[in-house]
Amino acid sequence: MPSEWEPRILAFLCNWCSYAGADLAGVSRIQYPPNLRIIRVPCSGRINPFFLLRGLQNGADGVLVSGCHPGDCHYISGNLAARRKFALLKELMKYAGLEPERVQFTWVSASEGGRFAAIAEKVIGQIRKLGPNKKLVKSHG
Amino acid sequence: MAESRQLEAQLRETAEKLLREKNVSLFVGYEKASLPFRTTPLLLTKTEEAPRLVWNPFCNANLSVYLPRLFLAPADARAAKAAPAPPRVGVVLKGCDSRAVAVLLQEKQVRRENLVLVGIHCPGIVDRRKAEKALGEHQALGAGEDGGGNIRVVVEDGTESTLRREDVLADACLECRSPAPALHDILLGAPGEAARTGTARPGTARTRTAEFESRPLEARWAGFQEVIARCIRCNACRQACPLCYCKTCIFEQNRPRWIGPGTDPSDLALYHLIRAFHLAGRCTECGACERACPMGIDVRLLARKLSAEVEDLYGYRPGESVEATPVLSSFALDDPQDFVTEP
Numbered sequence: 478m479p480s481e482w483e484p485r486i487l488a489f490l491c492n493w494c495s496y497a498g499a500d501l502a503g504v505s506r507i508q509y510p511p512n513l514r515i516i517r518v519p520c521s522g523r524i525n526p527f528f529l530l531r532g533l534q535n536g537a538d539g540v541l542v543s544g545c546h547p548g549d550c551h552y553i554s555g556n557l558a559a560r561r562k563f564a565l566l567k568e569l570m571k572y573a574g575l576e577p578e579r580v581q582f583t584w585v586s587a588s589e590g591g592r593f594a595a596i597a598e599k600v601i602g603q604i605r606k607l608g609p610n611k612k613l614v615k616s617h618g
Numbered sequence: 619m620a621e622s623r624q625l626e627a628q629l630r631e632t633a634e635k636l637l638r639e640k641n642v643s644l645f646v647g648y649e650k651a652s653l654p655f656r657t658t659p660l661l662l663t664k665t666e667e668a669p670r671l672v673w674n675p676f677c678n679a680n681l682s683v684y685l686p687r688l689f690l691a692p693a694d695a696r697a698a699k700a701a702p703a704p705p706r707v708g709v710v711l712k713g714c715d716s717r718a719v720a721v722l723l724q725e726k727q728v729r730r731e732n733l734v735l736v737g738i739h740c741p742g743i744v745d746r747r748k749a750e751k752a753l754g755e756h757q758a759l760g761a762g763e764d765g766g767g768n769i770r771v772v773v774e775d776g777t778e779s780t781l782r783r784e785d786v787l788a789d790a791c792l793e794c795r796s797p798a799p800a801l802h803d804i805l806l807g808a809p810g811e812a813a814r815t816g817t818a819r820p821g822t823a824r825t826r827t828a829e830f831e832s833r834p835l836e837a838r839w840a841g842f843q844e845v846i847a848r849c850i851r852c853n854a855c856r857q858a859c860p861l862c863y864c865k866t867c868i869f870e871q872n873r874p875r876w877i878g879p880g881t882d883p884s885d886l887a888l889y890h891l892i893r894a895f896h897l898a899g900r901c902t903e904c905g906a907c908e909r910a911c912p913m914g915i916d917v918r919l920l921a922r923k924l925s926a927e928v929e930d931l932y933g934y935r936p937g938e939s940v941e942a943t944p945v946l947s948s949f950a951l952d953d954p955q956d957f958v959t960e961p
């Protein structure tokens with residue numbers, strides 16, 4: 478039912494910054510649409526591109542990945558190594574004909590509750606505009 | 619051309635000598651196959667078998683694919699102690715194959731001291747499918763080179779026909795930028811053959827990538843789907859690739875099972891996206907994968923794009939240096955990040 482459709486968006490958040498940033502957004506009662514399903518990971522460097530593709534295959538309409546700002550990674554360089562992987566993954570997906578807005582990467586620190594909410598709102602809005610993910614989703618049964 | 623006859627003789631001599639002087643205990647090369655336009659890998663241990671080695675435009679496998687498994691460490695310490703010393707191996711390498719060995723060394727999958735690398739200046743190899751297509755209705759019974767570097771074929775009624783070399787060269791060879799094996803202990807042949815025959819078109823990979831990229835998003839998706847639609851998930855492309863050496867491939871793991879084993883369109887797309895991604899910054903563009911594909915799929919469609927990105931973003935070309943840190947294991951503080959949402 479397209480009228481009832483609500484985007485489901487996976488959000489992989491690094492424990493040390495972005496997860497705390499999302500928490501701060503909640504504690505500060507900043508409103509943003511409830512379409513994110515948050516998965517806490519130790520570091521953005523822990524994220525295997527396969528996670529994102531599997532998420533889309535299993536019915537997510539989009540994926541948001543957020544880590545500490547470059548230079549602030551708890552493990553020093555996890556997000557810097559991740560940045561190269563993400564850059565290539567995004568290019569690859571675009572090239573293969575997947576909407577680039579479906580997979581987004583960003584940096585949010587533990588003190589940026591407002592920024593987290595703003596980015597969440599923006600990403601959710603973009604994916605809502607794209608409509609349901611049909612390309613990679615696997616039809617079971 | 620007569621030259622490859624001569625090279626073949628040199629190659630046999632080289633292998634014979636290496637084995638006789640106990641410089642290597644195993645020599646990996648090519649031998650004649652039972653079908654035209656093909657060769658079979660040959661693993662030699664005896665000097666008297668050296669005459670079975672061949673060198674011709676049908677030597678299309680990337681033989682470095684055999685190397686990592688020869689140096690696999692035993693699972694536990696006790697077994698490691700009891701294990702025989704790893705063999706010293708000689709191997710025949712074209713330009714692209716030698717770059718694959720460089721990546722294997724860089725990733726510590728093989729030991730330099732256990733390798734004797736026999737490089738051959740590569741004049742480009744024949745894509746069997748292109749040759750078969752060029753013959754149309756005819757069935758080839760045998761094939762070889764004629765004096766001018768073109769391919770002479772005997773067809774079913776006994777008549778001979780000639781295929782122009784540049785019409786049947788593999789895509790990877792037409793696109794090749796460095797046919798000389800940079801990494802070698804012994805080097806056979808002379809450089810410049812590809813240039814002399816006027817077949818090399820360096821940069822074609824870029825043109826093809828740009829062409830695909832210029833299509834609108836939906837057309838790219840349709841194009842990607844069309845390319846992979848015939849895939850039967852046989853894994854031949856993975857097996858042929860020297861850089862797909864994981865003991866348990868992620869496509870075969872079942873706890874967790876990352877991806878279905880069949881040809882569901884979503885699984886197919888994931889297979890090709892992930893396979894390409896696992897080779898990002900590693901693929902040496904040898905084309906072994908696409909020549910191994912039984913379905914004639916453009917297996918390197920996505921890999922070509924990733925190679926271009928890796929070079930443009932990070933100025934890195936895989937296989938050029940053994941000492942360099944692999945591109946995805948390194949980073950710079952100022953790596954481009956315009957892809958980031960609100961950077």
Ligand code: SF4
Nearest residue numbers: 859901902904905907
């Ligand atoms: S992906 Fe294909 S072209 Fe690249 S190294 Fe592997 S076999 Fe060669």
Ligand code: SF4
Nearest residue numbers: 849850852853855911
């Ligand atoms: S070799 Fe071809 S058919 Fe087999 S898995 Fe690779 S792309 Fe698919």
Ligand code: FES
Nearest residue numbers: 491520544545551
């Ligand atoms: S700990 Fe946050 S990105 Fe590494």
